[in-house]
Every structure is written in C-alpha cells, then in structure tokens.
C-alpha cells in the first residue's frame with residue numbers, strides 16, 4: 001500500500017508507452033519541483049476541460065439540486081450519452097476506468113468531474129455506492145498528469161479501513177501513470193509511515209489525528225505545496241470528533257488549493273466549513289434530499305429488547321446463504337454478539353475500535369474474501385466501505401444518529417445491485433426510529449417473522465449467551481495478564497471451545513454457512 005508502484009530508483013527500469021508520473025525525490029521542502037513537470041511525457045492531447053453546460057454556480061450558502069430544472073435532459077439520457085471522455089477525462093484514465101469495468105460515468109461523476117476539471121471547489125452529495133470516490137479521484141489524477149508534483153493531494157477520511165480502500169482506488173485508476181500513494185492512519189507503526197512519506201508520494205490518504213502527528217513530528221514533512229484537499233465522508237470529518245485536528249490541518253496547508261467535500265449526507269457544519277475554506281464552490285447533488293438507494297428493500301422489526309438475540313439468530317437462519325453486516329452500538333456488544341453467534345455455529349467475525357489494527361484489517365479481509373459470512377461491526381464500518389457482496393444489513397442496535405442509518409444500510413445495494421436492510425426497533429427505540437423514517441421520508445414495512453419459531457430458539461440462544469458472557473470475562477482477564485498473550489481473542493477465533501455444547505448439532509442447516517472447524 002505504501003510507497004506504491006513507482007519506488008524511488010525503479011523508474012528507469014519501467015518499459016511503458018503510457019505516460020507516467022515521475023518519481024524519486026528525497027525529503028525536501030515539499031515545494032513544487034519544476035523538474036517534475038518536465039519529466040512528464042504525455043503523448044495524448046492536453047486533457048480537454050469540457051465546460052459543462054450545466055454549471056451549478058452556487059453562492060456559499062445556497063443549495064441547488066443539479067437534477068432539478070425543466071431544461072435539463074432526462075437523467076437516463078444523460079447517462080446513456082456521456083462517457084468519461086466527454087467529461088474531459090484524459091485518455092489514459094478513460095482506459096483505466098474501462099479496465100475497472102466502468103463503462104459509463106455515474107450521475108455524481110457526470111456532475112462533479114467537469115466542474116473539478118474546471119478548477120472549481122466541489123461539494124458532492126450523492127447516495128451511498130454511487131461512485132463518489134471516482135468522482136474526486138479522476139479529476140485529481142487528471143490534474144496530476146498535467147502538472148506532476150509530489151504531495152499533490154490529501155484525502156482525509158474518518159476511518160482507517162476507508163483510507164486503505166481509497167488508496168486502492170487511486171492506485172487502480174492511476175496504476176498506468178505510476179501514481180504513488182501513502183496511507184497515514186492510526187494504529188500502525190509510525191516509523192514505516194515516516195519512511196513512506198520520505199518517498200514523497202503524490203497522494204496521501206489519511207485519518208486526521210495521525211496526519212497531524214506526522215505534520216508536527218516527522219522531520220522534513222510538510223504539505224505547504226498541496227494542490228488538492230478532499231474530505232471524504234465530509235460531514236463526519238467535520239463533526240466534533242475531528243474538529244481540532246481538521247482546524248490544525250487547514251492551517252498547515254495552502255489556502256490556495258482546490259477543496260472537494262463528498263458524502264451521502266451533509267451537515268450544517270459543512271456549510272460552516274464552506275465559509276471557512278471553500279472558494280466559490282459548486283454543489284453537485286444528485287438528489288434533493290437524503291435518499292436511500294432505490295434497489296434497497298428496507299424493513300423494520302419491532303421486538304421486545306430481551307428477544308433481540310433470538311430474532312437475530314432467526315433472521316440469519318431465514319436468510320441463510322447471504323452475506324450480512326450486523327451493526328451494534330458498542331465495541332462490547334459487537335464482541336459479545338460475535339461470540340454468541342460463533343457459539344451457535346455461525347461464521348461471524350467482529351470489527352470494532354477496541355481491536356488492534358491488524359485484527360481489524362484481518363476481520364475485514366476475511367469477510368471480503370467470503371471466508372466469514374457475518375461481519376459484526378460498530379459504526380467504524382458504517383461509512384464508505386465498498387464490499388459488493390453484502391446482501392443484508394441488520395441494525396441490531398438502532399443508530400443513535402439518524403444519518404448513520406443512511407450510511408449503514410448503504411453498505412448493501414451498491415452500484416446498482418439490490419440488497420436488504422432490517423432495523424431492530426425495541427420498546428426503547430421508537431423515537432429514534434421515527435427520526436430515521438422522517439429523515440428518509442419513507443414509512444418502512446415490517447419484516448415478516450414467525451414468532452413461534454423465534455421462541456423455539458430462545459433456550460439455545462440463552463445457553464449461547466451464557467457462554468458468550470463467560471468468554472467475554474475470560475478475554476477481559478487475559479488482557480489484564482500481560483504474559484498470557486499467546487492467543488489474542490480479538491476476533492473471537494479462539495473462543496470456540498463451547499460452541500458444540502450449545503449447538504448440539506440441532507440448529508437448522510444453514511445454506512452457505514460453513515461450520516467453523
């Protein structure tokens with residue numbers, strides 16, 4: 001991930017007819033190096049910036065919905081006729097899109113890319129899974145080809161996993177031009193990140209806290225020549241949790257830069273930042289309000305709090321053969337529920353902030369590789385993660401912030417696929433649930449269940465709950481004993497001694513659920 005394909009010194013060996021971004025500088029002032037520009041041999045014509053007829057001039061505080069307006073062509077027509085080339089994307093990057101199977105640009109890409117290529121600041125608002133990453137990565141790579149420079153762009157993301165994913169996307173789109181990225185996130189050895197920064201990558205993808213650490217402590221590293229700042233999941237980046245860090249970062253990067261804010265939801269705080277850091281931004285919004293995806297079937301399930309575990313097991317059985325993301329509100333409950341499910345023979349794996357970063361990535365990779373069919377997660381996984389095979393999202397604990405609902409359920413039904421979401425609503429959650437319905441502007445149907453069948457599960461579930469509690473206690477004690485660290489139970493893999501006692505081979509056979517060996 002770090003360093004990227006064009007390591008220092010490796011450039012000469014590359015035999016390619018495609019344009020490549022030059023590389024190989026020592027750590028320096030970070031100022032733009034003119035040699036960079038000269039080194040780039042770009043055979044194609046200068047990337048044409050196609051002036052959009054659908055320019056969305058927006059005063060800093062005014063909102064425009066780009067899909068509105070009677071003289072506009074119908075969206076379907078726009079999508080049929082536009083290509084990446086039409087948007088002004090240079091040929092080598094069009095080829096990269098093609099190789100990724102991106103035949104035509106998505107709506108947000110159609111809206112945002114021409115504006116970005118024109119040099120405008122952008123606020124991009126579009127539903128989950130609609131290709132927002134490409135909407136900011138393509139114009140940045142396009143501009144990088146035109147005026148190559150180290151430390152060209154910075155992408156801020158709220159979570160570490162998302163940072164890695166965005167880096168992969170930049171590398172996939174920019175592999176043929178030799179783009180180099182560095183992922184700078186917490187929970188990972190700082191020294192190796194300093195080394196990656198010393199190689200002066202073109203694009204840095206970072207979580208705010210660790211980036212500040214490096215800006216303050218890594219000798220020779222600065223972003224004084226930065227040209228592009230992206231805040232992905234901008235409303236989250238701009239909320240209280242990151243306020244101090246983001247303010248510091250904004251002070252350490254040039255005022256004269258392009259700024260892109262992207263998310264499926266925006267807050268008033270974005271407008272605040274708009275005033276503080278954006279210059280005459282264009283708002284590219286493909287929907288007028290917060291929308292959940294059309295192909296997402298959303299349900300709620302009104303149940304007594306004490307039967308939540310049994311209903312979860314019932315649903316996992318009913319929808320067996322699918323891939324699930326189950327959201328819980330706390331790390332503890334995520335871990336407990338993962339243990340409970342594993343005790344019942346499900347291939348479940350947790351992902352939460354109390355796990356080491358290695359374990360977090362390990363869990364995610366196992367789930368992505370379909371080696372585990374159920375990922376139990378806190379909101380650390382609710383934003384941005386692109387795992388196409390997720391079929392069902394279960395809100396086991398209802399989200400306390402209704403906008404999180406939109407992001408959580410957006411982990412399924414991505415890029416035109418279909419998916420399901422089921423939100424558990426207990427006697428304590430009615431008000432929160434009403435807020436969600438209000439936000440999405442929809443009344444959802446109840447998920448059909450057979451109460452008697454659920455009740456038949458309660459005994460075995462109660463036993464599994466007991467074992468899960470015991471295992472949680474054991475894990476807690478192990479953490480207190482530093483010498484006893486042979487088996488790190490972060491991912492529940494080792495806490496399986498009791499499962500067979502609980503299942504007793506009586507659970508309904510689950511299609512596609514591999515029993516744990």
Ligand SMILES: Nc1ncnc2c1ncn2[C@@H]1O[C@H](COP(=O)(O)OP(=O)(O)OP(=O)(O)O)[C@@H](O)[C@H]1O
Pocket residue numbers: 101102103104105106109126127128129130131132133134263264383384385386388410414415
């Ligand atoms: N033009 C395109 N054609 C086909 N697929 C695309 C196109 N652009 C992006 N994709 C794919 O769509 C999926 C979703 O894209 P992406 O992760 O950028 O969505 P997003 O809008 O950022 O979602 P979220 O709001 O959840 O972060 C990815 O798998 C990506 O490869």
